[in-house]
Amino acid sequence: MDFRLNEDQLALQQMVREFTDKEVRPIAAHMDETGEFNEELWRMMADLGLFGILAPEEYGGSGMDHVAFCIAMEEIVRGSGNMYNWLVTSNGPNTGAILLYGTEAQKKKYIPKTASGEFRCAFAITEPDHGSDISGMKTTAVREGDHFVINGTKTFITMATLADRILTTCKYVVDGEDKGYVTLIVDRDCPGLVIGKDEHKMGLRGTSLNTVFYENCIVPAENVLGEPGKGMEPATACLSEVRISCGAFAVGLAQEAIDLAIAYSKERMQFGKRISQFQNTQFVLAECQTKVDAARLLTWRAAAELDQGNGDRRLGSMAKYYAGEVCNDVVRKCLQVFGGYGYCVEYPIERIFRDAKIAEIFDGTAEIHKVIISKSMGVR
Amino acid sequence: MNILVCIKQVPDTTEIRIDPETNTLIREGVPAIVNTFDVFALEAAARIKDKNPDTNIVVVSMGPPNAVNALKECLAIAADKAYLISGRKFGGSDTLATSYILKNAVQKIEELEGYKFDVVFCGKQAIDGDTAQVGPELAEHLDYPQVTCALECEVNNGRLEVLKEGEDVNLLIGIKFPCVITFTKPGFDPRYASIKRKMAANRAEIPVLGDDAFPDIDTAMIGLKGSPTRVKKTFVPQRMKGGLIVDGETVKDSSLKLVQILSDKKVI
Numbered sequence: 001m002d003f004r005l006n007e008d009q010l011a012l013q014q015m016v017r018e019f020t021d022k023e024v025r026p027i028a029a030h031m032d033e034t035g036e037f038n039e040e041l042w043r044m045m046a047d048l049g050l051f052g053i054l055a056p057e058e059y060g061g062s063g064m065d066h067v068a069f070c071i072a073m074e075e076i077v078r079g080s081g082n083m084y085n086w087l088v089t090s091n092g093p094n095t096g097a098i099l100l101y102g103t104e105a106q107k108k109k110y111i112p113k114t115a116s117g118e119f120r121c122a123f124a125i126t127e128p129d130h131g132s133d134i135s136g137m138k139t140t141a142v143r144e145g146d147h148f149v150i151n152g153t154k155t156f157i158t159m160a161t162l163a164d165r166i167l168t169t170c171k172y173v174v175d176g177e178d179k180g181y182v183t184l185i186v187d188r189d190c191p192g193l194v195i196g197k198d199e200h201k202m203g204l205r206g207t208s209l210n211t212v213f214y215e216n217c218i219v220p221a222e223n224v225l226g227e228p229g230k231g232m233e234p235a236t237a238c239l240s241e242v243r244i245s246c247g248a249f250a251v252g253l254a255q256e257a258i259d260l261a262i263a264y265s266k267e268r269m270q271f272g273k274r275i276s277q278f279q280n281t282q283f284v285l286a287e288c289q290t291k292v293d294a295a296r297l298l299t300w301r302a303a304a305e306l307d308q309g310n311g312d313r314r315l316g317s318m319a320k321y322y323a324g325e326v327c328n329d330v331v332r333k334c335l336q337v338f339g340g341y342g343y344c345v346e347y348p349i350e351r352i353f354r355d356a357k358i359a360e361i362f363d364g365t366a367e368i369h370k371v372i373i374s375k376s377m378g379v380r
Numbered sequence: 381m382n383i384l385v386c387i388k389q390v391p392d393t394t395e396i397r398i399d400p401e402t403n404t405l406i407r408e409g410v411p412a413i414v415n416t417f418d419v420f421a422l423e424a425a426a427r428i429k430d431k432n433p434d435t436n437i438v439v440v441s442m443g444p445p446n447a448v449n450a451l452k453e454c455l456a457i458a459a460d461k462a463y464l465i466s467g468r469k470f471g472g473s474d475t476l477a478t479s480y481i482l483k484n485a486v487q488k489i490e491e492l493e494g495y496k497f498d499v500v501f502c503g504k505q506a507i508d509g510d511t512a513q514v515g516p517e518l519a520e521h522l523d524y525p526q527v528t529c530a531l532e533c534e535v536n537n538g539r540l541e542v543l544k545e546g547e548d549v550n551l552l553i554g555i556k557f558p559c560v561i562t563f564t565k566p567g568f569d570p571r572y573a574s575i576k577r578k579m580a581a582n583r584a585e586i587p588v589l590g591d592d593a594f595p596d597i598d599t600a601m602i603g604l605k606g607s608p609t610r611v612k613k614t615f616v617p618q619r620m621k622g623g624l625i626v627d628g629e630t631v632k633d634s635s636l637k638l639v640q641i642l643s644d645k646k647v648i
Contacts, residue, residue: 008579015578049575062575072575 003297005071012068016075019048024079031082031206032351035198037162042086046117050076051090054241056099060112066241066303070248074296077252081355082206084249085158088242090114093167094121096238097183101226106185110165122163124154124186124212125235132368134232139214141170141182143228146221148184150192150214160195160210164188168214169235172228181231185223192217203354240306240316242363247299247319250327250359254292257352261285261334264341281337288330295323314376321369324359331356381435381535383425384489384497385459386482386518387418389443389450390508398616414450417503419457421563423570424533425501426458432535436460438493440485442470442478448586455581456573462584463489467591469599474607475509479517481602484594486522492587497558499540504529504562512562519560526560527553533561
């Protein structure tokens with residue numbers, strides 16, 4: 001068992017770390033305050049290849065594995081949690097599901113332009129009345145001649161305002177009857193696609209989160225992903241990798257919080273001493289680092305197993321649930337090291353505290369992942 | 381178009397400390413980087429390639445075997461091929477000997493690649509030695525025209541137009557091929573290596589040209605023997621103590637105060 005990163009992984013870690021230090025962290029507060037999308041940063045990240053880490057080389061990507069993706073994710077979110085959304089919308093289902101279930105024409109049309117950053121993507125499955133309970137889905141797609149007609153509403157759709165296409169999973173209705181699900185690639189210019197207002201969120205404020213309305217939305221039949229009726233397959237195919245990347249997101253935020261707390265504790269003087277000299281600070285930070293390392297290893301293991309072909313959902317769920325919980329625990333403790341200043345917006349730890357909460361909510365709440373884990377243990 | 385970029389692996393001088401007892405650089409633990417000005421030269425080459433995609437960019441470095449890491453960094457950023465010049469007989473070379481070896485390297489690489497370089501790009505100086513001599517000396521050895529301290533350049537009507545940094549005004553200079561250009565810090569940041577290029581560079585095999593690759597080289601002109609420069613002493617300049625700020629209500633007040641201080645100390 002070798003826990004060391006290989007030469008390629010170390011090189012990737014170093015290059016994304018340097019990029020984050022120079023380009024991402026300095027503008028993180030501005031992104032959070034204004035919610036502005038930074039086109040120049042997007043272009044630089046595209047040139048770096050961050051939107052095509054998982055895309056195969058033949059489709060314009062770097063063809064790297066999930067461990068590499070986790071490394072890049074951890075490093076980039078240390079600069080700004082919003083970068084999670086940028087990386088996952090490109091590298092996630094919009095690449096992975098199309099690779100697995102797309103026709104060759106779909107792969108050639110969508111993956112290279114996603115990897116190059118020319119296309120921006122979103123993925124729509126959640127609805128106002130259902131989150132983890134997919135069976136409650138109300139959005140329908142009906143085949144009419146050479147196209148599908150979608151009607152319904154999707155909510156909490158990350159980056160929908162910017163997306164050139166939205167991968168959308170709907171109930172598949174034939175002659176008025178439910179025939180399973182269908183996943184469609186809904187291009188932005190499809191008639192009847194309406195993007196609603198941005199949600200005003202607690203964290204990750206630098207990326208939009210929208211409600212999306214499908215009002216007799218017409219999608220060409222050639223945009224169906226996989227087989228109509230089996231649309232949940234492409235929708236769930238990438239869940240493991242998304243959950244693992246959630247783990248990397250949580251680890252990255254937590255590590256950033258620790259590093260900020262260490263630096264602050266060495267500067268802050270109380271009772272004639274640096275607060276890093278107090279044993280309480282030392283113990284707190286030691287506990288935090290140990291937990292983050294454990295979460296990182298769990299995340300990397302899930303990624304490495306996925307790279308070896310083991311897509312066991314339990315591993316992704318354990319990584320996602322544990323890293324999310326550790327992240328919130330660690331960020332809270334690190335903010336406490338800052339005392340009153342940690343509560344002030346000028347200090348990045350305040351933003352990280354708000355960004356961290358989503359790690360326990362998005363892509364399956366902690367509770368849903370505990371259900372998956374306990375089921376796999378035979379606890380029923 | 382064929383461009384050769386000369387680069388040097390140097391210690392990251394922002395991380396360097398001096399041993400106060402021996403007055404020498406503490407090199408342990410100091411990361412090695414591609415000389416900053418050489419990165420600007422590589423970026424200039426990459427910008428030419430952006431506009432002329434059939435451009436070949438070759439990088440060359442003279443240095444110890446681990447200088448392949450700097451060459452790989454250049455491959456990751458923009459270079460198509462790299463050569464390392466590394467031989468025991470080259471050790472101890474000063475700028476004159478180094479530029480002579482590099483001239484031989486230029487010709488050797490041209491022979492191996494089967495084409496002539498249109499331009500040779502260098503950084504204006506290395507951040508560890510700060511001599512700014514190798515580029516100009518290389519031009520003289522090659523008998524090529526040269527422009528130093530270039531900010532940017534562009535291929536135009538079969539020649540190179542170079543914007544040279546001047547003290548008061550910048551100069552736009554047209555220069556015929558083949559030529560040598562040395563670069564200073566431009567007004568833009570060099571590009572980042574892409575992940576894909578970085579991974580390919582990690583796996584690249586870099587040809588090493590050793591002593592035996594240059595059978596006809598004049599051994600009296602290389603290494604310590606061929607180096608007229610002698611470093612007599614290195615020392616750390618004495619640190620200046622904290623300055624004195626002379627302030628007053630008006631410029632006149634502070635000027636008078638300053639004159640009084642200088643006068644008291646018998647400076648004026």
